[in-house]
Amino acid sequence: MTATQGAGRRSGPGRPPEPGHDEKIIQATLRLIDQGKPVTVNAVVTGSGVSRAAVYRRWSSLTDLVSDALDHGRAIPEVDVSGDLRQAVLEMLFERQEEARGVTYPQRRFRKRLELVMSDQELQWAYWTSHVSRRRRGMIEALRAGVDRGEFRADLDVEAALDALLGVIYYQLVVRGASLSDRETELRCRHALDTIWRGMQA
Amino acid sequence: MTATQGAGRRSGPGRPPEPGHDEKIIQATLRLIDQGKPVTVNAVVTGSGVSRAAVYRRWSSLTDLVSDALDHGRAIPEVDVSGDLRQAVLEMLFERQEEARGVTYPQRRFRKRLELVMSDQELQWAYWTSHVSRRRRGMIEALRAGVDRGEFRADLDVEAALDALLGVIYYQLVVRGASLSDRETELRCRHALDTIWRGMQA
Numbered sequence: 195m196t197a198t199q200g201a202g203r204r205s206g207p208g209r210p211p212e213p214g215h216d217e218k219i220i221q222a223t224l225r226l227i228d229q230g231k232p233v234t235v236n237a238v239v240t241g242s243g244v245s246r247a248a249v250y251r252r253w254s255s256l257t258d259l260v261s262d263a264l265d266h267g268r269a270i271p272e273v274d275v276s277g278d279l280r281q282a283v284l285e286m287l288f289e290r291q292e293e294a295r296g297v298t299y300p301q302r303r304f305r306k307r308l309e310l311v312m313s314d315q316e317l318q319w320a321y322w323t324s325h326v327s328r329r330r331r332g333m334i335e336a337l338r339a340g341v342d343r344g345e346f347r348a349d350l351d352v353e354a355a356l357d358a359l360l361g362v363i364y365y366q367l368v369v370r371g372a373s374l375s376d377r378e379t380e381l382r383c384r385h386a387l388d389t390i391w392r393g394m395q396a
Numbered sequence: 397m398t399a400t401q402g403a404g405r406r407s408g409p410g411r412p413p414e415p416g417h418d419e420k421i422i423q424a425t426l427r428l429i430d431q432g433k434p435v436t437v438n439a440v441v442t443g444s445g446v447s448r449a450a451v452y453r454r455w456s457s458l459t460d461l462v463s464d465a466l467d468h469g470r471a472i473p474e475v476d477v478s479g480d481l482r483q484a485v486l487e488m489l490f491e492r493q494e495e496a497r498g499v500t501y502p503q504r505r506f507r508k509r510l511e512l513v514m515s516d517q518e519l520q521w522a523y524w525t526s527h528v529s530r531r532r533r534g535m536i537e538a539l540r541a542g543v544d545r546g547e548f549r550a551d552l553d554v555e556a557a558l559d560a561l562l563g564v565i566y567y568q569l570v571v572r573g574a575s576l577s578d579r580e581t582e583l584r585c586r587h588a589l590d591t592i593w594r595g596m597q598a
Contacts, residue, residue: 308570309514312507318573326571354564354587360571361563361588362556368510368570369528369562371520385556386563393595 216252218242223263227306233260261320264307268325273332275339280391283336287363287387288380301373308368330356337394346394355394362386418454420444425465429508435462463522466509470527475534477541482593485538489565489589490582503575510570532558539596548596557596564588 222241226233233256239246253259271290274282311318337352346355362383366372372379424443428435435458441448455461473492476484513520539554548557564585568574574581 305514305517309511311573312511312514312570315507315573322572350591351584351587354584355591357567357572357584358560358564358588358592361565361567362560363563364567364570365559365563368514368566370524370559371513371517382553382556382559385553386560389552389557389595390560390592391595393591393593 215242215244215248218244219249219252219259220263220266223259224266227260227263227310228303233263257314257316257320258324260310260317261324264303264310264321265325268329270329271332273336275336279336279340279343279345283333283359284384284387286333286336287359287383288374304367330360333359340394344396347396350394355390358390359387362390417444417446417450420446421451421454421461422465422468425461426468429462429465429512430505459516459518459522460526462512462519463526466505466512466523467527470531472531473534475538477538481538481542481545481547485535485561486586486589488535488538489561489585490576506569532562535561542596546598549598552596557592560592561589564592 219238219242222238222244223233225241226237231237235246235249235256238244238249238259242249249259253262271286273286307321311321333356334352337346337350337355340346341348341350341352363374366374366379366383370379374380374383421440421444424440424446425435427443428439433439437448437451437458440446440451440461444451451461455464473488475488509523513523535558536554539548539552539557542548543550543552543554565576568576568581568585572581576582576585
């Protein structure tokens with residue numbers, strides 16, 4: 195089983211009442227991350243009480259383990275493309291952020307994730323491949339549906355358009371250090387997304 | 397003198413042949429940052445050979461000192477709004493990135509800056525206030541010129557539009573871990589910026 199498949203399996207909302215080995219390993223990894231300590235196999239083994247072999251059986255590298263741990267608790271929400279597309283996409287970016295981020299995925303963990311991926315390009319690529327690109331799929335399908343319906347330009351680069359939509363949100367969090375729950379920030383985002391949406395239209 | 401004014405004064409291309417106290421302090425701070433060591437007043441004093449008093453005279457907090465150090469070597473390029481606006485803005489985002497980033501401002505330092513601001517919200521706000529928001533001014537003026545000329549919608553939120561344009565670039569570097577010198581990345585950015593530009597037009 196690859197790390198990606200495993201993460202997919204575990205990223206649903208349910209968590210078993212008796213956590214298994216993988217869950218113990220992930221929780222031990224998250225404790226190290228939250229305490230700002232380096233994630234080593236020794237520290238994970240000590241913290242989880244799980245054997246070295248169990249860690250290696252499941253994750254081929256520490257990078258993959260940290261990547262999966264950083265995504266723990268996040269869901270992959272489906273985008274409803276049957277109705278108003280604009281409404282569905284805006285909901286994903288605002289109202290359903292909580293759901294996409296996961297109820298157990300606090301702002302602090304988001305900042306920590308960005309801190310870690312900026313300090314480690316391998317981790318950044320692992321997180322992109324195993325988690326971000328999977329989470330984008332529903333949105334990409336929604337944008338493709340818009341092209342198919344003739345709502346968007348036929349030549350729209352949907353990957354680029356999604357980068358623009360999500361880029362607005364990331365810019366607030368990473369560059370401005372602003373919170374989306376701040377009214378002024380939300381308004382600015384809505385204006386920016388409105389501008390991008392106009393540019394996507396046929 | 398405030399940290400902001402001082403940073404403005406030093407952010408030009410010229411550097412005195414005999415560096416003064418401020419320059420020694422900034423260089424000692426950058427050495428600590430590049431080595432991944434904590435920036436403390438003691439370490440800066442030891443590394444620069446400059447007195448404690450000189451550090452405090454110039455920077456009221458370590459946060460302001462680190463913020464200025466992280467911006468060292470970056471220029472604030474002017475945007476030429478007399479000709480084709482689209483061309484001028486695209487040049488700023490692509491060809492003139494080197495200039496805006498500063499020749500002495502490598503990719504490594506960019507990643508380190510993001511790592512540090514994500515781990516320290518005070519630093520993030522200080523960097524935004526003293527450096528990013530100043531660097532945006534030329535672009536904001538260029539977009540306002542576009543509104544005045546009737547090239548863009550009269551109701552365009554230029555701050556939001558600039559967030560969208562820059563957000564595309566940040567998304568590549570922060571989320572995808574992609575390089576702008578990569579051909580596929582550059583094309584995707586150009587498509588995204590084209591979409592935003594269409595949405596800005598009157």
